[in-house]
Amino acid sequence: MKDLSKILEYQELDIELRKIDNEFNKNSDKKKLDTVKNDFNAVQKEFTASVSEAEALAKEIEQVYADARASEKRIDELEKAFNSAADDTAKAALLPAMETEKSKLDSYKNKVTNKIDKIRKLLAACSQKQHEKKSIKTEFDKIKAMLEKQLATIQPEREKIKSRMRELRDAADKELMDFYLKYRKDGAPPVFVKARVSGDDYTCYCGMQLSSSSTGKLKSDKMCRCDTCRRIVYID
């Protein structure tokens, strides 16, 4: 028959530690810190998006410049041809192409102006975001310092529990401890539960009555697995 005392003490401490941590997470500045962290990340995301957009626009401007240079070159060629044309008919024949090219050049100029304007606005937004990030960071640091102070008040108790848990982990029955740790990871504690006895009925922590074979095992081995929730049910 296995001795459950160490594993039960371990379980009790584990639940206590969890309770301390839950209380801390619920009541401390941790929630505030999470909120501020999310705020920062949201601003950071916007900032990165604005920078990418500005970079994309800058690339587009390069392309428009290249188009504008080609257009200017074409206009030069047309003007040369115009000036050296043999007669008025030849000159007149060149005019539509010159007009088209000139209006193209104008549209390139407008495109560049528009894009530069957009970049300016994006950069202004970026600078605004930088300020926001800075002030959020200040807030973050403030809350973090407060949180560390709060954590320091519960830390000695946590350490005491954890150190005793380490001792128990080494001292307890390995098979039971492995089972506990595995079950604890999958579900909520407690893992080892005392049977509720009423006459000949044995009921698990989960509220379900044990089968007759489990009850038989419980009586002979002092422990068994619950048929429903798979916890280990024990009796003194």
Ligand SMILES: [Zn+2]
């Ligand atoms: Zn059960």
